[in-house]
Amino acid sequence: MMADQTRLSETLDSISDPLSGGGLVTSRRAAAPRLSGNKASVILDVTGLDADTRQRLEGEVRERLLALEGVDEVRVALTAEKLERRIIAVGSGKGGVGKSTLTANLAVALHRLGVKVGLVDADIYGPSLPRLMSAEGKRPVAIEKQLQPVETEFGVPMLSMGQLVEPGRALAWRGPMAGSALGQLVDADWGAVELLLLDLPPGTGDVQLSMIQKHRPAGAVIVSTPQDLALMDATRAIDLFRQAAVPVVGIVENMAGYVCPHCGETSDPFGTGGAQASAEALDIPFLGRIPLDIGIRLASDAGRPPAAADGESPFEPVARALMDWLNKRNA
Numbered sequence: 001m002m003a004d005q006t007r008l009s010e011t012l013d014s015i016s017d018p019l020s021g022g023g024l025v026t027s028r029r030a031a032a033p034r035l036s037g038n039k040a041s042v043i044l045d046v047t048g049l050d051a052d053t054r055q056r057l058e059g060e061v062r063e064r065l066l067a068l069e070g071v072d073e074v075r076v077a078l079t080a081e082k083l084e085r086r087i088i089a090v091g092s093g094k095g096g097v098g099k100s101t102l103t104a105n106l107a108v109a110l111h112r113l114g115v116k117v118g119l120v121d122a123d124i125y126g127p128s129l130p131r132l133m134s135a136e137g138k139r140p141v142a143i144e145k146q147l148q149p150v151e152t153e154f155g156v157p158m159l160s161m162g163q164l165v166e167p168g169r170a171l172a173w174r175g176p177m178a179g180s181a182l183g184q185l186v187d188a189d190w191g192a193v194e195l196l197l198l199d200l201p202p203g204t205g206d207v208q209l210s211m212i213q214k215h216r217p218a219g220a221v222i223v224s225t226p227q228d229l230a231l232m233d234a235t236r237a238i239d240l241f242r243q244a245a246v247p248v249v250g251i252v253e254n255m256a257g258y259v260c261p262h263c264g265e266t267s268d269p270f271g272t273g274g275a276q277a278s279a280e281a282l283d284i285p286f287l288g289r290i291p292l293d294i295g296i297r298l299a300s301d302a303g304r305p306p307a308a309a310d311g312e313s314p315f316e317p318v319a320r321a322l323m324d325w326l327n328k329r330n331a
Contacts, residue, residue, distance in 0.1 A: 008033040008040055008071075011064050018053050019192065030061070038072040040065050047080045050191030051143045054078065085193060086218040087186070088249065088322065089122075089211065091200040091237045098254040099223040101300050102290065102315070103199040104132040105307035106221075109319035110195065111155045112307070118149060118193035120185045121160030122211060123201040130162040134303030139163055140188075147188035154308045157193065159185045186215050195326070202233075212244045219249040219325065221287065224275050226253055231278050238282060249325050250285030251275045252318055255292040287321045290314050 012030050013023030024030040024044075031043040042061055046054045058076050065074045090103040100123065110117045121129035130136045138150045140163055149157035161181060190196065198217070200208055211217070220241045224234035234251065241248050253275030257266050279286035290296070291314060299306045307315040 005033070005035055007068060008035060008065065011068060012042065012061065015057075015060055015064060018049060018057060024061075033065075035071075038070060039075065040068075040071050040073070041075045041077070043077045043079060045080065046078050048192035049080075051146075051148055051189050053191070085190065085196055086326065087196045087198060087215055089198045089200055089208075089217040089220045089241075089246070090223060091208065091220055091241070092202050092223045092234060097202075097223050097225050097234075098290070099202070100128045100132060100199050101296065102223050102252060102254055102318075103197055104129055104300075105305045105313065105315040106319055106322070107156045107158075107197050108154045108305045108307040109313065109315045110197075110323070113316075113319055113323065115323065116192050116194045117156055118190050118196045119156050119158035120182075120196060120198045121158065121162060122182050122185065122198045124161050124181055127160045127162030129158060129160045129199060131303055132300055132305065133158055135160075135163065136303070143189065147184055149188055149190060149193075154305060157190065159188055161185070182211055183214060186211075208240065209244075212241070212246060217246050218329065219247045221249045221322065222251045223254055224251060224278070225255045226275055231275060234275075235278065235282070238284070247329075248284050249322060250287040251279045252287045253289045256289035257291050285321070285325070288314070288318045290318070 009025050009032055012033060013025040015024050016022070017024055017027040017029045020027045020029075025032065029045050031045075034041045042065070044058065044061060046057070049057065058078065061076055062074045065071050090099060090106070092099045100121075104119065107117050107119045119129060119133070121127045123129075130138070133152045133154065133156065135150055135152050135158060140147050140150050140159055142148065147159060149159050150163060151157050186196065186198070198211065198215075200211070220237075222234050222238055224231050238248055256275075275289075276286045296306050299309075307313045307319075
């Protein structure tokens with residue numbers, strides 16, 4: 001049977017949309033094809049698809065249409081709408097408060113709640129997310145000078161300087177170089193990702209300022225232990241975001257309480273309730289507590305985020321609080 005407009009449309013609609021699963025025409029992934037002599041022309045919407053998926057889909061469209069009798073040439077025009085991707089920065093005033101562990105598990109918890117989330121390790125000088133996400137040794141590639149995020153087994157694509165340099169190598173970069181490197185990670189080909197979590201380095205220096213000025217996060221989550229010294233530094237981080245007109249989503253209190261695995265008694269080596277009290281004093285939300293748990297430490301060192309395990313983790317309430325905040329901002 002010779003190809004005609006109807007035959008072309010039926011063939012296109014027999015190809016599955018990678019996101020919806022429906023036919024390309026039915027799901028409006030492809031406009032009605034045109035046939036001029038022996039040349040078929042197709043406009044293909046690739047919004048939300050990563051580079052590999054776009055390439056595979058374009059190849060399948062060409063192959064299926066060229067198999068039709070009377071079609072000798074296929075022209076495929078790719079179009080895409082710019083997605084409104086929001087950025088949430090996860091920061092702290094100092095190091096050692098478990099910010100990277102919180103960010104990794106928050107990303108996994110959000111994914112399990114149905115959010116299309118990506119992860120950027122913006123801690124240029126001390127990247128740890130490749131270990132936390134079991135992505136060590138996985139190097140990203142660049143297509144047309146744009147980095148392609150590395151897929152992880154937890155459903156969260158990620159990029160980190162730790163995937164681009166030799167393990168253990170120190171980066172002696174000044175602020176502008178670090179800011180430029182961060183820009184390449186954030187501006188990568190994130191495909192269908194709708195929410196990007198940035199694990200910031202501790203403090204309030206050049207990298208944070210460059211990120212805020214260029215990428216304008218939708219909000220910032222602050223991580224602190226209950227310890228007074230950590231809360232003093234966290235307050236400075238909050239002030240930085242406020243000065244830059246970046247809304248503070250709230251504070252997470254990490255390492256909050258230790259339950260002895262032998263006697264079951266709870267102790268508070270870093271104090272208790274300090275982050276919640278600070279949140280109330282600063283009139284910002286308190287997002288929740290994460291316990292000082294050896295299970296979290298062991299799982300993190302092994303590259304197995306506790307949020308990926310069966311059952312509810314202590315990170316899920318924080319993820320839900322972030323989702324509620326984002327939904328209210330959209331309302």
